């Protein structure tokens with residue numbers, strides 16, 4: 001079924017698709033009703049946030065009608081967010097209910113109505129992240145991941161300007177801990193309580209984008225990383241053996257069964273243990289290879305959770321699907337974030353890799369080529385064993401359109417900061433003029449009015465003696481332009497071309513991030529046209 005779905009789409013012909021379906025059914029040693037069904041075209045999946053869905057039956061209905069018109073088959077709806085807040089009426093986790101959803105239930109509003117549109121609703125959970133003030137973190141500080149200094153991810157900073165990192169990553173390994181006491185019970189409650197189509201994992205990994213090699217060195221992990229690799233026997237633990245130099249190559253003597261864990265391990269502090277686990281050597285004078293076991297441990301912990309959630313959900317209802325939003329390259333993400341997802345076929349119903357432009361260097365044309373190549377490689381990595389829907393985030397397609405706004409805002413900031421300083425002010429003014437020239441090149445063709453409005457505000461800000469409020473009005477207008485641009489400011493062809501590029505990599509469908517950005521960027525009609533085209 002999986003393979004057939006993809007192939008039917010690629011041939012674009014129902015007949016060919018049906019034949020493949022028959023062939024697939026026969027290959028599996030069964031024929032029957034499945035063989036008669038028309039092949040489904042490639043799927044269209046959509047991520048949606050609670051505000052996109054709405055809070056009243058009318059709003060929800062309008063959202064679903066819009067999605068159905070665009071050919072959306074499945075919606076991944078956020079039910080547990082980055083701060084650990086939840087959007088359903090929970091029996092057990094009421095403390096975590098999002099403030100604005102105390103008297104409404106997103107899943108209850110959405111699931112039965114979606115069925116009428118033949119749209120499946122998947123409960124999307126941000127798995128291992130919590131907010132600083134979240135109820136579960138405050139009550140269980142020791143469930144958080146720790147770095148070698150014994151600090152949580154709240155101690156991390158982002159970017160060169162070192163913005164504080166506002167989220168706490170929870171340890172996936174500890175038992176009892178966050179995974180078995182909080183996350184799995186949440187998944188169980190959703191699976192029992194709602195007629196959802198599935199559970200969707202996100203942030204199912206370690207915090208490698210902010211700190212690849214710093215987590216987790218909590219007490220549990222310090223004891224269990226060496227244990228996972230069996231660096232020391234538990235029986236006759238005091239009996240140590242050295243490497244026997246039988247082979248000429250130093251590391252070839254690994255099989256002589258040396259005791260790898262240093263003596264007096266228990267006397268070492270967290271920093272020393274972490275340093276050994278990252279930079280130590282299995283063979284004295286050999287290469288510093290110890291971190292291999294650290295990475296393998298992390299991969300094992302994430303694998304284990306994916307498997308456990310699969311086992312749990314399938315026991316409750318075998319028809320429920322498990323899916324995951326994953327980084328684009330499973331080989332590299334195994335090393336950096338413990339997410340070796342190309343091994344998840346046994347516990348996964350479909351993948352939605354986030355092949356977003358923000359994860360690729362280069363211009364738009366380069367992105368299109370890399371999206372195609374990456375998608376083809378992803379299909380190779382999983383051996384086409386499960387459906388894979390190429391993930392495209394619409395917002396990031398528009399770097400060329402957004403950057404001029406951001407640059408002009410930065411230049412206006414500089415102008416403001418320069419005050420009366422003649423030389424600095426002249427430099428900032430030149431940057432504002434240049435920034436405005438570039439922005440107007442994209443803005444004027446789509447809206448003469450907005451172009452005039454911005455030009456007027458730029459001139460006012462540049463006028464000698466312009467006050468703080470004048471520069472602030474320009475900044476406000478630019479922020480508004482970023483949020484609510486005129487129609488056509490974001491060329492819909494970019495979305496159409498990204499979808500076509502991903503399709504050339506032969507995935508089983510497309511996943512779009514997100515419903516809200518489709519609205520902001522005025523892209524629903526383009527999506528509708530594209531999905532109609534590929535299903536012709």
Ligand SMILES: [Zn+2]
Pocket residue numbers: 144145146171172173174216217218219220221
């Ligand atoms: Zn840990």
